[in-house]
Amino acid sequence: MMPNVVRGDRMVGLMTYLVGPGRANEHTEPHLVAGDGAMMAWHDDAELGRDSALAIGRHLDRPRVAYDVEVKGGHVWHCSLSLRADEGQLTDAQWSEIAHDFVKVMEFDDPEGPKAPCRWVAVRHGVSKNGNDHIHIAVNLVREDGTKASTHHDFRRAQTAARALEAKYGLEELESVRAERSTRGYNPAEREAQARARARAKYERTRTKQGTEMPAWEHLEGADRQARIASEMRTDQPRYLLALKVRGCATAAQDEAEFVRRLRREGLIVRPRYADGRTDVITGFSVAERPEAGERPIWYGGGQLGRDLALPRLRDGWPDTPTGASDAAAEWNAARRGRRVVAPGREMQQPDAEAWTQRNEELRAVVDRLRAVPVDDRETWATVARQTAGALAAWSNATEQTPGELAAAAEALSRSAQTYRRTPTPTKAGTVAISGAAMLLASAARGGRGTVAQAVMIRQMLRLTQAVHDAAKASGQERHARLLAEETRARLVHVRDALPAPAPAAAPTATATIERPHTLDPEAQAMLDRLHAGQARPAAAAAAASPVPNKIEPHRTRQSTTPSRDRGPER
Numbered sequence: 001m002m003p004n005v006v007r008g009d010r011m012v013g014l015m016t017y018l019v020g021p022g023r024a025n026e027h028t029e030p031h032l033v034a035g036d037g038a039m040m041a042w043h044d045d046a047e048l049g050r051d052s053a054l055a056i057g058r059h060l061d062r063p064r065v066a067y068d069v070e071v072k073g074g075h076v077w078h079c080s081l082s083l084r085a086d087e088g089q090l091t092d093a094q095w096s097e098i099a100h101d102f103v104k105v106m107e108f109d110d111p112e113g114p115k116a117p118c119r120w121v122a123v124r125h126g127v128s129k130n131g132n133d134h135i136h137i138a139v140n141l142v143r144e145d146g147t148k149a150s151t152h153h154d155f156r157r158a159q160t161a162a163r164a165l166e167a168k169y170g171l172e173e174l175e176s177v178r179a180e181r182s183t184r185g186y187n188p189a190e191r192e193a194q195a196r197a198r199a200r201a202k203y204e205r206t207r208t209k210q211g212t213e214m215p216a217w218e219h220l221e222g223a224d225r226q227a228r229i230a231s232e233m234r235t236d237q238p239r240y241l242l243a244l245k246v247r248g249c250a251t252a253a254q255d256e257a258e259f260v261r262r263l264r265r266e267g268l269i270v271r272p273r274y275a276d277g278r279t280d281v282i283t284g285f286s287v288a289e290r291p292e293a294g295e296r297p298i299w300y301g302g303g304q305l306g307r308d309l310a311l312p313r314l315r316d317g318w319p320d321t322p323t324g325a326s327d328a329a330a331e332w333n334a335a336r337r338g339r340r341v342v343a344p345g346r347e348m349q350q351p352d353a354e355a356w357t358q359r360n361e362e363l364r365a366v367v368d369r370l371r372a373v374p375v376d377d378r379e380t381w382a383t384v385a386r387q388t389a390g391a392l393a394a395w396s397n398a399t400e401q402t403p404g405e406l407a408a409a410a411e412a413l414s415r416s417a418q419t420y421r422r423t424p425t426p427t428k429a430g431t432v433a434i435s436g437a438a439m440l441l442a443s444a445a446r447g448g449r450g451t452v453a454q455a456v457m458i459r460q461m462l463r464l465t466q467a468v469h470d471a472a473k474a475s476g477q478e479r480h481a482r483l484l485a486e487e488t489r490a491r492l493v494h495v496r497d498a499l500p501a502p503a504p505a506a507a508p509t510a511t512a513t514i515e516r517p518h519t520l521d522p523e524a525q526a527m528l529d530r531l532h533a534g535q536a537r538p539a540a541a542a543a544a545a546s547p548v549p550n551k552i553e554p555h556r557t558r559q560s561t562t563p564s565r566d567r568g569p570e571r
Helices: 011-019 037-043 050-067 092-105 154-169 188-210 222-233 238-252 256-265 311-315 324-337 353-370 378-399 405-417 432-442 450-474 478-497 522-536 538-544
Strands: 002-008 031-035 076-082 120-124 134-140 268-274 282-289
Touching: 002 154, 011 050, 011 076, 011 120, 011 134, 031 037, 031 092, 037 050, 050 120, 050 134, 076 092, 076 154, 092 120, 092 134, 092 154, 092 522, 154 522, 188 222, 238 256, 238 268, 238 282, 238 378, 238 405, 238 432, 256 268, 256 311, 256 324, 268 324, 282 311, 282 324, 353 432, 353 450, 378 405, 378 432, 378 450, 405 450, 405 478, 432 450, 450 478
Parallel strands: none
Antiparallel strands: 002 076, 031 120, 076 134, 120 134, 268 282
């Protein structure tokens, strides 16, 4: 179960959207599955319309308006709880129990607690456009007595509550939580904003070339604008393309200075982040694709592209030398000012045939050593996955005009490297040879032995991917192992089949399977125990909940002649 928490200050606007058609007309039969006692007595499970949404929004907003309370960040707390598409759908009764348990452990409405309850509802309006069954929970953070509900660490608490609910209701557990990793998701609003900016820039560029007969972007009909934006939504997102290039450059580079030069060689705009008051100490970086005329660059920090692409983690893959920091600072400063590189390095060189043979033998030795790595050594396997994904990304950057099979394989494999904690260095893990292979693959389109050498190298990439796949499967990550098999190994097989076939060799030995007991972290276990403890009294709690709302008197301690927030010309 995946929770997604957002904050706002327009309860009526949120309810109107939830009962409306949705962005892709995917909302069908919107109705309540849970809520406070008064709300469910009024609306029950009848289909909702705009008038109902307005009435529900005003009811939920009543404590904030009556007590005239302002909540920093917005008083509307909105969370969607969604299941994977292949999990199927739950009944309204099941979603009702889940919603009540969720707001209880989040301490918004706990009948056994000392705090006044918050007003809330849970809306269900069918599956999403991707087929995910889900509900939306809307909570007013101003309680019935005018106090404010705490949102301290609410994102983390919502994730912990979801883990407890998965265990209680027998839902599919999130493998990435047990493996302590996660990837950066794509926010629909982010994608739409980027597509809108690109569509507008392209239109204005065309309009400038063809003259003033074309209307301005603001004067286009809504349907025309949306069609242009939708066409941009189908293109690859900047964050995906940037992550591919940064990952390939980082793995192929032997030090930080070479990393900066490779980024610039890929056509990226690079911007370092300095320590306070310094220009020789770099603490982070941002990159952007070079924009076309009329467009603005879209900047992303390394950590926004992927957990393993933050500068401190990238530095773990490079040796610490006496002159390394000063050389890197010189390249960062040159990149910021748009000057030429300070000292070109091996990124300009063409590897010879002997280098390909040497790296192939080194990779063979690495794969053989990985057989002795325990499957529960997640950090070492994350290092292997990060470097292998980087090698595939470097290969894609060098040979694929548009991201293809290699890019998709690198992206899927990189998910194994998105760990919460830093992983061992390649030197400590014994995987330095993978970085050397990435350097060769980054120059695959120039020099070396051409496709014959690449065909030999891809066999070792397949063996590394197979080792990561076997470790994931043996550690109980069935879904992630399936992803590696379908999105990484299968795509590499397609690439291999298109290249000259190398000499046959023995298949890698599968890693032994280890049974892993089901465990929850202490906080999730405490939430689950709390849910089980209150399970014996659901009938009593339901009977105690009155369908008549509390009478709330307006706040009268302050006189004001200015229009209120809900009325006046500013509305």
